[in-house]
Amino acid sequence: xxxxxxxxxxxxxxxxxxxxxxxxxxxxxxxxxxxxxxxxxxxxxxxxxxxxxxxxxxxxxxxxxxxxxxxxxxxxxxxxxxxxxxxxxxxxxxxxxxxxxxxxxxxxxxxxxxxxxxxxxxxxxxxxxxxxxxxxxxxxxxxxxxxxxxxxxxxxxxxxxxxxxxxxxxxxxxxxxxxxxxxxxxxxxxxxxxxxxxxxxxxxxxxxxxxxxxxxxxxxxxxxxxxxxxxxxx
Numbered sequence: 001x002x003x004x005x006x007x008x009x010x011x012x013x014x015x016x017x018x019x020x021x022x023x024x025x026x027x028x029x030x031x032x033x034x035x036x037x038x039x040x041x042x043x044x045x046x047x048x049x050x051x052x053x054x055x056x057x058x059x060x061x062x063x064x065x066x067x068x069x070x071x072x073x074x075x076x077x078x079x080x081x082x083x084x085x086x087x088x089x090x091x092x093x094x095x096x097x098x099x100x101x102x103x104x105x106x107x108x109x110x111x112x113x114x115x116x117x118x119x120x121x122x123x124x125x126x127x128x129x130x131x132x133x134x135x136x137x138x139x140x141x142x143x144x145x146x147x148x149x150x151x152x153x154x155x156x157x158x159x160x161x162x163x164x165x166x167x168x169x170x171x172x173x174x175x176x177x178x179x180x181x182x183x184x185x186x187x188x189x190x191x192x193x194x195x196x197x198x199x200x201x202x203x204x205x206x207x208x209x210x211x212x213x214x215x216x217x218x219x220x221x222x223x224x225x226x227x228x229x230x231x232x233x234x
Contacts, residue, residue, distance in 0.1 A: 024064035035062035056095030072112035087130035101128035104146030121162035137178030153195035166193035182209035185227030199225035
């Protein structure tokens with residue numbers, strides 16, 4: 001009996017003094033192999049501490065190594081999972097520690113984007129956009145811009161325009177408008193893209209939106225910029 005107790009005591013002392021070699025993903029703690037928690041890892045052996053996964057990676061419980069976050073995702077250190085980039089941001093490469101905001105003139109409408117999409121002509125976007133905004137009436141834009149440009153005098157545009165349209169003959173615009181004003185009575189213009197109208201000469205007249213002035217009938221005349229011929233010549 002004493003021989004048995006002696007052997008048991010020697011075995012117990014050896015167990016306490018000699019730490020156990022653990023499998024990968026485990027560490028030795030109080031001579032017991034304990035799994036590393038999620039977000040950490042260990043190569044096993046006689047290690048007594050798990051290492052934290054660096055940013056851009058993650059791990060599950062009892063992991064030997066950390067796994068890389070795929071493009072479109074990111075993580076901070078000691079992560080247990082990767083997080084998708086929110087709309088308006090992107091991550092083009094693996095192991096991203098953070099997402100990048102979309103530059104001006106580009107957007108990312110969904111989460112987990114790996115790149116941003118160019119905003120089409122007639123729209124614009126600031127930094128970090130998840131949508132492209134249509135240009136307001138009286139403005140326009142080419143593709144990939146962060147602001148729209150006012151239409152110049154003699155042109156107009158509707159919302160979301162890629163370019164401004166010249167005003168038709170008989171109308172005019174001072175710019176930044178969604179429509180062209182008709183030339184008032186007593187004035188005209190005969191060309192497209194005009195910013196003003198021209199007053200009719202004496203002896204002529206015009207109606208609204210005229211492209212030319214009309215000569216007064218025989219026996220009547222008019223003064224400068226008149227819309228009617230109402231003076232009888234004696």
